[in-house]
Amino acid sequence: MELLDGKKVSNDIKDEIAVEVQKMKDRGEKVPHLAAVLVGNDGASLTYVGSKVKACERVGFESTLVKMPSTTSEIELLTKIKELNEDDNIDGFIVQLPLPPQIDTQKVLLAVDPDKDVDGFHPMNFGKMALDMSTFIPATPFGILELLERYDVDTKGKHTVVIGRSHIVGRPMSILMGRKGWPGNSTVTLTHSHTKNITQIISQADIVISALGVPNFLKAEMVKDDAVIIDVGITRVTDETRPKGYKIVGDVDFENVSKKASHITPVPGGVGPMTIAMLLKNTLLARERHHNNKK
Numbered sequence: 001m002e003l004l005d006g007k008k009v010s011n012d013i014k015d016e017i018a019v020e021v022q023k024m025k026d027r028g029e030k031v032p033h034l035a036a037v038l039v040g041n042d043g044a045s046l047t048y049v050g051s052k053v054k055a056c057e058r059v060g061f062e063s064t065l066v067k068m069p070s071t072t073s074e075i076e077l078l079t080k081i082k083e084l085n086e087d088d089n090i091d092g093f094i095v096q097l098p099l100p101p102q103i104d105t106q107k108v109l110l111a112v113d114p115d116k117d118v119d120g121f122h123p124m125n126f127g128k129m130a131l132d133m134s135t136f137i138p139a140t141p142f143g144i145l146e147l148l149e150r151y152d153v154d155t156k157g158k159h160t161v162v163i164g165r166s167h168i169v170g171r172p173m174s175i176l177m178g179r180k181g182w183p184g185n186s187t188v189t190l191t192h193s194h195t196k197n198i199t200q201i202i203s204q205a206d207i208v209i210s211a212l213g214v215p216n217f218l219k220a221e222m223v224k225d226d227a228v229i230i231d232v233g234i235t236r237v238t239d240e241t242r243p244k245g246y247k248i249v250g251d252v253d254f255e256n257v258s259k260k261a262s263h264i265t266p267v268p269g270g271v272g273p274m275t276i277a278m279l280l281k282n283t284l285l286a287r288e289r290h291h292n293n294k295k
């Protein structure tokens with residue numbers, strides 16, 4: 001079994017980005033600037049956004065955290081987005097999800113300037129992704145592709161089973177794994193809560209990508225020998241023995257599944273850190289495009 005070490009690979013990627021930032025500085029160019037909008041004070045969202053800001057510092061990006069109260073109206077958020085769209089100092093920004101119930105998420109995603117949409121959630125960018133056009137690929141799927149690539153995992157002609165059809169992970173992942181090229185050229189099955197005989201389908205998978213959010217869902221008996229296992233689950237469960245009072249668990253029974261797998265991502269330290277690294281990569285891309293447009 002080979003561990004797909006997202007912690008390590010994400011650090012390598014951040015080092016590579018830091019080198020690019022230094023080159024920009026040496027040329028007298030402005031460094032990439034990422035903004036993150038956080039509405040409300042959900043604990044997990046605060047942690048993720050905090051990690052994103054910290055990662056910006058680490059690679060030499062500028063960052064801005066826009067905190068808005070949980071009572072923010074849709075209009076107020078749309079006004080903030082318009083401001084960020086028009087702010088020439090901001091190369092890219094994200095609106096952290098989920099949003100409070102009074103705000104229509106689809107309206108918000110449509111309001112983001114596609115050229116600054118480093119999450120790749122705008123329908124224009126999602127469409128471009130599906131049509132193999134150059135665009136921002138959503139950070140979590142992008143991170144999974146990068147892990148498969150850096151560990152030289154063969155995906156061609158393999159049966160990839162994606163569990164979960166969320167707009168930010170499962171759905172884009174199913175599209176990306178079926179695209180031409182590598183990592184891709186896979187035969188993809190997208191499974192979800194209405195899938196019949198899901199355990200039978202999973203047992204046929206060469207590659208399993210679980211983005212369900214159900215701790216210990218995937219057991220050793222469910223997977224084929226030498227399958228590649230990607231665990232996108234990140235659920236907080238209370239654990240009084242931990243300093244923070246909780247621990248993070250994935251969808252996969254790692255202890256047992258790892259004995260059968262050819263490659264497997266741990267949680268924490270797998271897909272999560274890769275998500276942050278690829279958000280930085282998208283921001284670097286946004287900066288480069290922005291810079292070239294002005295020349």
Ligand SMILES: Nc1nc(=O)c2c([nH]1)NC[C@@H]1CN(c3ccc(C(=O)N[C@@H](CCC(=O)O)C(=O)O)cc3)C=[N+]21
Nearest residue numbers: 047048094095096097098119139268269270272273275
């Ligand atoms: N607009 C938007 N873009 C996102 O990319 C986005 C989002 N909204 N909403 C929520 C999800 C989730 N997400 C994670 C990022 C990092 C870790 C991460 O670093 N995880 C660590 C553990 C972190 C911890 O201690 O909680 C790990 O797995 O090792 C996890 C999850 C980004 N998301």
